[in-house]
Amino acid sequence: MKVLICISNVPDTTTKIRFNADNTAFDTAGIQWIINPWDELALTRALELKETTGDTIEKITVVAVGLKDAEPTLRKALAIGADDAVRIDAEPKDAFFVAEQLAQVAKDYDIILCGIEASDYNGSAVGGMLSEFLNIPSVSSVSKLNIENGDVKVNREIDGGSETLSTEVPFVAIVQKGIALEPRIPSMRGIMMARKKPLNVLPAVETEALTEFVSYELPPAKSACKIVDTENVKELVDLLHNEAKVI
Amino acid sequence: MDFEFTEEQLMIRQAARDYAERELIQDVLERDAKAEFPTRHIKNLADLGFMGMIVDPKYDGGGMDTISYVLAIEEISKIDSSVSVILSVNNSLVCYGIEKFGIEEQKEKYLKPLARGEKIGAFLLSEPEAGSDASKQRTIAEDKGDYYLINGTKNWISNANSASIYIVIAHTHPEKGHKGINAFIVEKNSPGISLGPHEDKMGMRSSDTHSVMFTDVKVPKENRIGEDGFGFKFAMKALEAGRIGIAAQAVGIASGALDRAIQYAKERKAFGTEIANHQAIAFKISDMAVKVENARNLCLKAAWLKDQGKPFATASSMAKQYAADIAMEVTTEAVQIHGGYGYVKEYHVERLMREAKLTQIYEGTSEIQKIVISRSLLSD
Ligand SMILES: Cc1cc2nc3c(=O)[nH]c(=O)nc-3n(C[C@H](O)[C@H](O)[C@H](O)COP(=O)(O)OP(=O)(O)OC[C@H]3O[C@@H](n4cnc5c(N)ncnc54)[C@H](O)[C@@H]3O)c2cc1C
Ligand SMILES: Cc1cc2nc3c(=O)[nH]c(=O)nc-3n(C[C@H](O)[C@H](O)[C@H](O)COP(=O)(O)OP(=O)(O)OC[C@H]3O[C@@H](n4cnc5c(N)ncnc54)[C@H](O)[C@@H]3O)c2cc1C
Numbered sequence: 011m012k013v014l015i016c017i018s019n020v021p022d023t024t025t026k027i028r029f030n031a032d033n034t035a036f037d038t039a040g041i042q043w044i045i046n047p048w049d050e051l052a053l054t055r056a057l058e059l060k061e062t063t064g065d066t067i068e069k070i071t072v073v074a075v076g077l078k079d080a081e082p083t084l085r086k087a088l089a090i091g092a093d094d095a096v097r098i099d100a101e102p103k104d105a106f107f108v109a110e111q112l113a114q115v116a117k118d119y120d121i122i123l124c125g126i127e128a129s130d131y132n133g134s135a136v137g138g139m140l141s142e143f144l145n146i147p148s149v150s151s152v153s154k155l156n157i158e159n160g161d162v163k164v165n166r167e168i169d170g171g172s173e174t175l176s177t178e179v180p181f182v183a184i185v186q187k188g189i190a191l192e193p194r195i196p197s198m199r200g201i202m203m204a205r206k207k208p209l210n211v212l213p214a215v216e217t218e219a220l221t222e223f224v225s226y227e228l229p230p231a232k233s234a235c236k237i238v239d240t241e242n243v244k245e246l247v248d249l250l251h252n253e254a255k256v257i
Numbered sequence: 258m259d260f261e262f263t264e265e266q267l268m269i270r271q272a273a274r275d276y277a278e279r280e281l282i283q284d285v286l287e288r289d290a291k292a293e294f295p296t297r298h299i300k301n302l303a304d305l306g307f308m309g310m311i312v313d314p315k316y317d318g319g320g321m322d323t324i325s326y327v328l329a330i331e332e333i334s335k336i337d338s339s340v341s342v343i344l345s346v347n348n349s350l351v352c353y354g355i356e357k358f359g360i361e362e363q364k365e366k367y368l369k370p371l372a373r374g375e376k377i378g379a380f381l382l383s384e385p386e387a388g389s390d391a392s393k394q395r396t397i398a399e400d401k402g403d404y405y406l407i408n409g410t411k412n413w414i415s416n417a418n419s420a421s422i423y424i425v426i427a428h429t430h431p432e433k434g435h436k437g438i439n440a441f442i443v444e445k446n447s448p449g450i451s452l453g454p455h456e457d458k459m460g461m462r463s464s465d466t467h468s469v470m471f472t473d474v475k476v477p478k479e480n481r482i483g484e485d486g487f488g489f490k491f492a493m494k495a496l497e498a499g500r501i502g503i504a505a506q507a508v509g510i511a512s513g514a515l516d517r518a519i520q521y522a523k524e525r526k527a528f529g530t531e532i533a534n535h536q537a538i539a540f541k542i543s544d545m546a547v548k549v550e551n552a553r554n555l556c557l558k559a560a561w562l563k564d565q566g567k568p569f570a571t572a573s574s575m576a577k578q579y580a581a582d583i584a585m586e587v588t589t590e591a592v593q594i595h596g597g598y599g600y601v602k603e604y605h606v607e608r609l610m611r612e613a614k615l616t617q618i619y620e621g622t623s624e625i626q627k628i629v630i631s632r633s634l635l636s637d
Binding site: 082085086089192195196197198199201202205 | 264265267268269272275276279304305306307310314318319320321
């Protein structure tokens with residue numbers, strides 16, 4: 011089986027978010043880019059499966075829709091252990107646009123892994139759209155992925171428990187926490203080998219984005235926390251009523 | 258002139274940072290308290306290739322440049338210098354020494370397992386009576402024809418217990434002064450080697466430091482490094498490279514303390530405002546940051562010179578002396594900024610201060626670095 015991991019290149023989770031002067035675009039100056047955390051876990055799980063299921067998995071590919079600045083992120087995925095990488099050369103305009111781009115690569119794979127959301131735009135849309143483009147099943151909120159005697163089994167977290175599903179391949183798994191414990195740290199050997207692994211650049215297919223960002227707004231600053239002594243229940247009620255206006 | 262790191266250097270820095278922030282931080286306080294060797298971490302770091310990261314891939318190393326090495330040591334030292342000293346001794350004294358001056362057979366037999374991190378190395382130069390004045394070796398390696406017989410005592414040996422491969426410096430021709438000294442590769446399990454007790458140290462307590470006694474230890478002739486009498490020069494050359502690692506360690510200790518001081522100053526309130534708003538504290542942070550930046554640049558410059566194949570001895574002494582001295586100053590100020598909280602273990606800065614002190618002492622004290630630097634400037 012061939013495994014594809016769709017990788018979104020996102021700002022480091024500790025980034026201070028700033029916008030341009032008229033608040034219409036995210037200011038990327040000085041940002042450190044990382045592999046979207048869910049995608050990194052998906053890659054980790056794919057590697058675990060490759061190592062533990064004999065010859066079942068013949069190849070692990072990572073793909074990103076993005077401009078040249080997404081390449082360091084792809085090379086990190088290669089250093090961690092992916093066999094090859096593809097960059098589809100386009101600015102990721104919106105989820106529909108991204109999914110249609112990914113479809114041209116994903117059609118050749120058996121297990122396609124997407125994260126449950128990209129940690130920057132949090133769209134939670136690409137995985138589902140991609141399966142529609144390919145007309146194949148998708149399972150969301152996957153927290154476990156196993157291959158037993160060639161059969162693919164996935165677990166989903168549901169309210170109050172979890173369910174196990176078996177699925178045909180090809181399919182799209184939209185993965186979340188639990189899929190792997192911790193992302194892998196690339197080794198020196200991995201970093202060296204990544205120099206020689208292929209990173210192919212494909213032109214984008216003609217398609218239009220369906221949405222457009224009009225403006226951004228930062229959330230209001232968190233107001234200071236007030237501590238009320240346990241003796242002063244009256245003061246607490248007073249504050250909740252008059253200041254916070256919640257009761 | 259280019260101050261940008263390459264993509265690979267950044268990836269290595271991040272890998273070291275990730276390991277330190279995810280793993281080392283978890284038991285660093287406990288290991289410090291119990292003076293416990295970081296066995297599990299050294300195994301993991303070996304699997305990741307850090308133990309021989311600057312060794313040529315042809316000898317199973319990581320093939321990385323010295324800049325990457327400096328970045329990795331800095332990141333690990335921000336959290337745990339006991340671990341970084343183990344890496345530093347293995348990489349830049351032992352592996353570097355064998356790779357640069359050893360013969361092919363020695364590299365096959367000893368460098369490869371060291372570079373893979375399967376075995377750990379130690380560097381045995383200092384003696385009870387020969388520290389700064391390293392040429393006053395009392396350990397004797399008597400030439401017995403097809404082998405050497407070693408007798409004597411080495412002191413303060415990092416990795417003494419965990420290592421299985423030693424590089425031992427000893428006198429063969431005391432009448433020739435430092436030109437009679439040799440360096441040998443010695444297997445620790447050779448009969449006649451015994452260890453003193455684990456030193457109860459002020460800092461870097463989870464690295465294992467012991468004295469090592471040699472009683473009639475037989476070492477095959479082919480384990481001598483270089484020509485007869487090359488040992489002192491060998492030790493000095495290895496230390497030139499090693500000092501870049503210790504400089505990077507000092508930079509890491511200082512920048513780890515600075516990070517913690519900044520965070521604390523923004524949180525702690527006194528007189529109705531965060532202490533960072535008191536200019537006396539803000540200026541301390543500024544002074545600390547300038548020192549850390551200076552030390553880092555000196556250290557990277559020395560690493561860069563080494564990578565370019567240019568002379569780097571003076572640069573590495575400058576980096577080591579400055580970085581060690583400012584690590585002491587910066588960690589002391591970090592404790593001060595933390596007030597009473599800085600004086601207890603939980604906040605890490607007192608430990609960083611204890612660790613900083615060692616960087617001014619080993620691999621040549623700060624005074625010895627000044628001798629090296631001034632001589633290079635004053636000699637004709
Ligand atoms: C430079 C730049 C400019 C942008 N401009 C716009 C804009 O003008 N208007 C707009 O609406 N959005 C814009 N975006 C955001 C872009 O829409 C999102 O990257 C895209 O919609 C996917 O994000 P999402 O949150 O919907 O993904 P989600 O659906 O939350 O992502 C889920 C999963 O989909 C996969 N995935 C997501 N993105 C990619 C990708 N690029 N390549 C491969 N796999 C991916 C990953 O597996 C990810 O875990 C821009 C992004 C960038 C980086
Ligand atoms: C924890 C630890 C780990 C160590 N690990 C190793 C190791 O792995 N391998 C190894 O070989 N050694 C190791 N050492 C030894 C270390 O390198 C020596 O301690 C160091 O070189 C100083 O030698 P000394 O302790 O004998 O001090 P001394 O040489 O006695 O120095 C005492 C003081 O006098 C000063 N001084 C000496 N000569 C001069 C001079 N000419 N001018 C001005 N001042 C001078 C020194 O700077 C110092 O302040 C380690 C030491 C420690 C504490």
